[in-house]
Amino acid sequence: MTVSVPRASVSAFDTNELVINMGPQHPSTHGVLRIILRLDGERVIDADCVIGYVHRGIEKLCENRDWTHIILLTDRMDYVAAATNNLGYVEAVEKLMQIEVPRRARYLRTILAELQRIASHCLWLGTHAMDIGAMTVLLYTFREREFVLDLFEEYCGARLTYNAMRVGGLPLDIPPGWDAKVRTFCDLMESKLGDYEQLLTNNRIWLQRTRDVGVISGDEAIGLGLCGPPLRGSGVSRDLRKDEPNAAYDEFEFDIPLGTRGDTYDRYLIRMEEFRQSIRIVRQALDGIPEGPIMGKVPRLLKPPAGETYHAIESPKGELGYFLVSDGKSTNPYRFRVRPPSFCNLQGLKRLVKGHLVADVVALIGTIDIVLGEVDR
Amino acid sequence: MLETVVIPLLKIAVLLNAVLVSVTFLVLMERKVIAWAQSRLGPMRVGPYGILQAIVDPIKLILKEDITPVKSDRYLFTLAPIMSLVPALVVFAVVPFGPDPLYYVSDINVGLLFIVSVTSIGVYGIILGGWASNSKYPLLASLRASAQLISYEIAVTMTLVSVILTAGTLSLVEIVETQEARGVWFGFIQPVALVLVFIGGLAETNRAPFDLPEAETELTGGFHTEYSGMRFALFFLAEYANMIVISAVVVLLFFGGWLRPFPSVSWLAFLDFVPSWIWFIGKIFAFLYVFIWIRATLPRYRYDQLMGLGWKVLIPVAIGNVVLTAIMKVLF
Numbered sequence: 001m002t003v004s005v006p007r008a009s010v011s012a013f014d015t016n017e018l019v020i021n022m023g024p025q026h027p028s029t030h031g032v033l034r035i036i037l038r039l040d041g042e043r044v045i046d047a048d049c050v051i052g053y054v055h056r057g058i059e060k061l062c063e064n065r066d067w068t069h070i071i072l073l074t075d076r077m078d079y080v081a082a083a084t085n086n087l088g089y090v091e092a093v094e095k096l097m098q099i100e101v102p103r104r105a106r107y108l109r110t111i112l113a114e115l116q117r118i119a120s121h122c123l124w125l126g127t128h129a130m131d132i133g134a135m136t137v138l139l140y141t142f143r144e145r146e147f148v149l150d151l152f153e154e155y156c157g158a159r160l161t162y163n164a165m166r167v168g169g170l171p172l173d174i175p176p177g178w179d180a181k182v183r184t185f186c187d188l189m190e191s192k193l194g195d196y197e198q199l200l201t202n203n204r205i206w207l208q209r210t211r212d213v214g215v216i217s218g219d220e221a222i223g224l225g226l227c228g229p230p231l232r233g234s235g236v237s238r239d240l241r242k243d244e245p246n247a248a249y250d251e252f253e254f255d256i257p258l259g260t261r262g263d264t265y266d267r268y269l270i271r272m273e274e275f276r277q278s279i280r281i282v283r284q285a286l287d288g289i290p291e292g293p294i295m296g297k298v299p300r301l302l303k304p305p306a307g308e309t310y311h312a313i314e315s316p317k318g319e320l321g322y323f324l325v326s327d328g329k330s331t332n333p334y335r336f337r338v339r340p341p342s343f344c345n346l347q348g349l350k351r352l353v354k355g356h357l358v359a360d361v362v363a364l365i366g367t368i369d370i371v372l373g374e375v376d377r
Numbered sequence: 378m379l380e381t382v383v384i385p386l387l388k389i390a391v392l393l394n395a396v397l398v399s400v401t402f403l404v405l406m407e408r409k410v411i412a413w414a415q416s417r418l419g420p421m422r423v424g425p426y427g428i429l430q431a432i433v434d435p436i437k438l439i440l441k442e443d444i445t446p447v448k449s450d451r452y453l454f455t456l457a458p459i460m461s462l463v464p465a466l467v468v469f470a471v472v473p474f475g476p477d478p479l480y481y482v483s484d485i486n487v488g489l490l491f492i493v494s495v496t497s498i499g500v501y502g503i504i505l506g507g508w509a510s511n512s513k514y515p516l517l518a519s520l521r522a523s524a525q526l527i528s529y530e531i532a533v534t535m536t537l538v539s540v541i542l543t544a545g546t547l548s549l550v551e552i553v554e555t556q557e558a559r560g561v562w563f564g565f566i567q568p569v570a571l572v573l574v575f576i577g578g579l580a581e582t583n584r585a586p587f588d589l590p591e592a593e594t595e596l597t598g599g600f601h602t603e604y605s606g607m608r609f610a611l612f613f614l615a616e617y618a619n620m621i622v623i624s625a626v627v628v629l630l631f632f633g634g635w636l637r638p639f640p641s642v643s644w645l646a647f648l649d650f651v652p653s654w655i656w657f658i659g660k661i662f663a664f665l666y667v668f669i670w671i672r673a674t675l676p677r678y679r680y681d682q683l684m685g686l687g688w689k690v691l692i693p694v695a696i697g698n699v700v701l702t703a704i705m706k707v708l709f
Contacts, residue, residue, distance in 0.1 A: 018513065018517075020513045020514070020517075021513075026597055027597060041520075042517065042520075042521075042680055129676065132676045132677060133585060133586065133588070133675070133676040133677025134674070134675065134676040134677075135411075135415075135673070136411075136414055136415050136673050136674065139415035139416060139417060140415070140416070143416060199674065200676075203675070203676065205586055205675055205676045205677070205678055205682075206676050208678070208679070208682050209676055209677075209678075209679055209682075357679060357680055357681060358517065358596075358680075359589075359677070359679045359680060360679065
């Protein structure tokens with residue numbers, strides 16, 4: 001016969017979980033991300049991301065727009081990296097229609113995309129450092145980003161939503177003297193990178209805040225579908241500029257920095273190195289800009305043949321893919337679908353923050369570098 | 378009557394006004410210095426070089442609507458900002474601005490102890506403010522504040538013991554006079570203590586890189602998230618008044634208070650034409666500049682790292698310093 005032993009009653013020191021609502025008005029959620037945090041003291045037990053606050057239905061809108069008009073809407077997805085969004089889309093359409101793009105246009109596209117990467121990384125570095133409490137870096141990186149925006153303004157007239165590319169090439173050639181200014185910017189940026197690194201890279205507090213925070217292994221990163229610097233930070237060598245070269249990337253030499261530990265500090269170092277590699281690419285492209293037309297042979301009215309295509313490029317945030325379906329009859333896509341890097345990287349946040357402190361949550365939002373305009377579309 | 382009531386009251390009035398006015402200008406100084414560090418101009422609109430910003434800011438805060446959240450604990454909510462400001466101001470009663478009794482309100486023989494005990498009351502303001510707001514972010518912030526304050530209070534007080542051992546007195550006036558008599562600032566005799574008190578001071582005033590209780594990017598403003606208008610301004614005043622207090626303590630203990638540089642070098646005696654209180658205030662502002670400079674430069678510590686630094690580094694070093702000082706005192 002067994003005697004049931006009464007189990008110890010609930011301990012007198014029972015603790016409760018604290019559910020805290022971070023965002024959508026929180027200052028460090030980089031837009032309107034809402035995270036429902038379950039906390040044990042300051043330690044995160046679980047985090048659920050709530051998105052959709054800037055959902056504008058861009059994918060559906062695009063299905064009712066002309067193939068050319070869509071370029072304008074792609075600007076509005078990742079609004080801090082509009083040029084790479086344009087690039088991915090126009091290349092996808094070119095792939096669908098099998099349009100040959102002139103070499104000069106491909107070179108200029110590469111320059112624009114890499115300048116955009118620098119601008120986007122500037123914004124990332126500034127806000128990431130700001131979240132961790134180093135506020136001066138933000139002002140420094142914005143000063144340099146301003147230079148890139150000025151360059152874009154001179155090129156296409158817009159500072160944020162460029163609408164800078166067309167199916168088949170580029171709408172505008174570079175203005176005279178522009179390449180010299182880009183060279184000046186490359187030199188300036190290189191010296192300013194030293195300033196940022198001096199403030200952060202060997203700073204003990206910065207190291208303590210980022211080392212071993214949000215560690216993720218390569219396999220797990222692939223499993224979560226991470227892309228871009230968060231994936232490379234875990235040592236997985238995947239950069240579409242090398243693996244599936246678009247624009248003119250196959251003609252330039254550059255390295256893909258890889259992390260070893262997969263923590264926030266590695267991801268920081270990788271992006272810092274990507275600044276340098278982007279400058280290297282821009283310099284090579286400027287040296288070798290070929291003469292020639294900037295538009296290929298494109299029909300007046302775009303009407304791709306029936307079929308579907310997927311084309312992905314390496315945006316500053318990661319793998320930006322466009323899936324397009326044309327029915328071959330109408331002048332708008334039958335289906336328009338984006339694989340946004342921010343959205344996919346955000347899926348990793350839940351895994352990354354588990355077991356860390358509240359202060360690390362903001363560091364980790366910074367390290368995955370999301371733009372909510374792209375997450376929600 | 379004149380000696381016991383009128384003159385002290387006059388002194389208190391002058392001192393309070395001086396502190397409050399310097400706090401408003403300290404805010405301006407912080408904005409300006411950080412702006413220069415960040416290649417900006419800072420406030421430039423109100424008055425020449427934005428100087429009048431220091432007057433406009435408080436006016437704005439006074440005129441703003443003062444909101445009390447419905448679910449807050451009304452009395453504590455009102456009491457908290459007062460509790461954090463009053464101790465910060467009371468401390469100035471024992472801060473000597475010069476050797477003459479004219480320059481201080483009172484010289485009590487346990488002045489240093491008075492400062493330590495009164496400033497630690499200030500944290501109740503933050504704890505109660507966070508609690509009374511009945512909101513989660515302020516609650517987390519006030520938890521952080523209490524843990525932080527306790528840990529750093531121990532380190533700082535322990536360090537002060539070594540200074541007391543060196544000086545042989547607790548009176549602030551006498552501590553400075555000892556430095557004059559010995560002809561050397563204690564900063565040179567007790568460099569470790571100086572660093573510890575300064576770091577501890579940063580932590581106790583919730584300044585960067587230890588500004589966890591208000592960590593704007595983590596806790597959306599921390600303990601004063603729910604505060605607005607004048608009550609918020611009181612917290613603000615308290616923070617800056619505390620900065621001045623810590624700077625004053627550091628200057629009094631380690632940098633010879635109102636003494637001119639190198640008090641033992643006689644050919645520098647011509648520097649004495651500068652009044653003592655100007656030396657004192659100048660030194661205080663030099664330290665306030667360092668406070669601001671640090672804020673512009675460093676990232677923020679994380680809660681657990683902050684506790685680790687306090688308990689694993691500062692407190693052992695402080696105890697070691699006390700022991701070492703005591704041994705030296707016995708030997709020499």
